């Protein structure tokens with residue numbers, strides 16, 4: 053299979069981890085005889101420094117022409133510490149999602165048995181958890197009108213949804229639920245918010261077209277609690293942009309770390325694959341970042357973007373093997389024991405590639 057992949061490393065730990073997602077794709081191409089070609093582009097702070105824009109036109113053009121995008125992360129402490137700055141790295145990410153029509157962000161909570169101990173939640177609560185989040189990605193308070201009064205003392209962000217935006221992601225989530233355990237939990241705040249009442253009313257309508265799927269509606273505050281109390285109760289979770297952003301960072305603790313969760317953003321055109329984590333200023337440049345979320349993002353690209361299930365499974369199985377053999381990055385190692393071989397970002401990346409190469413020899 054021939055594919056043209058755009059790599060956008062971004063800022064902070066973005067480049068450190070994305071290099072391993074890309075190398076994993078190169079190795080998969082070698083093993084299975086695919087022809088993947090790569091191009092690279094700037095976004096976020098890295099792009100602002102060079103062009104003054106968080107999403108240069110050239111990046112958007114390259115993105116539109118590619119078959120898939122592997123993204124790292126954007127963000128820089130400079131902007132986080134100065135809210136008055138008008139041009140911000142995050143604007144690049146939001147714009148590319150909107151421009152490419154990436155309205156559905158799939159965030160699987162993939163729980164490796166080996167990492168049951170890495171979570172702060174008890175293993176018996178976690179074991180068997182398998183959740184797929186559908187986070188709406190191009191609407192909500194993220195894209196509604198923003199205002200600031202002249203005296204700067206009042207600000208607002210409009211939380212807005214149109215019925216069609218809820219319908220299209222609801223269909224995707226129901227179709228996924230039909231292929232899984234046939235349970236869908238829609239999370240909103242319909243007891244307070246009008247946009248959530250539209251959300252719930254629309255999901256109730258769509259649910260009638262999927263009678264084989266059991267639907268539950270839950271308020272966001274309760275969902276945040278249930279996710280920790282009994283994560284196994286969830287199968288597909290369908291939710292709005294802001295709620296999905298927050299719930300999935302919370303859910304990363306089910307999988308053991310932010311460094312373990314990948315995502316696929318899909319919709320109208322080219323798929324966009326990225327870890328759920330950010331540029332992590334606290335560990336950037338220290339060889340401490342976990343590259344597995346980027347490699348798992350590459351696996352999602354293979355599976356969801358290109359329909360290459362066997363190739364995706366090989367990546368996931370290889371990560372499983374690495375973990376079974378006791379290798380860990382700092383974020384998933386239990387610091388109180390010496391049971392694990394703790395590796396830096398590059399060592400972990402190289403090890404996954406080495407294990408993949410051994411598959412090449414034995415295949």
Ligand SMILES: NC(=O)c1ccc[n+]([C@@H]2O[C@H](COP(=O)([O-])OP(=O)(O)OC[C@H]3O[C@@H](n4cnc5c(N)ncnc54)[C@H](O)[C@@H]3O)[C@@H](O)[C@H]2O)c1
Nearest residue numbers: 125126127128310311329330331332333334335341342383
């Ligand atoms: N998709 C994105 O590009 C994205 C997502 C979230 C945050 N951000 C941006 O990133 C910057 C930092 O934000 P934040 O600190 O709130 O969130 P973050 O996700 O960058 O980091 C949160 C915590 O998780 C840890 N962590 C994250 N990824 C890790 C990895 N791969 N391995 C090990 N530990 C990891 C970090 O060290 C930190 O303690 C901000 O500028 C923010 O806007 C970008």
Ligand SMILES: CC(C)[C@H](C(=O)O)[C@@H](O)C(=O)O
Nearest residue numbers: 127142145146297328329330
């Ligand atoms: C950086 C930010 C704009 C982004 C979001 O809120 O969507 C991030 O937190 C994410 O989860 O991808």
Ligand SMILES: [Mg+2]
Nearest residue numbers: 297298301328
């Ligand atoms: Mg987030």
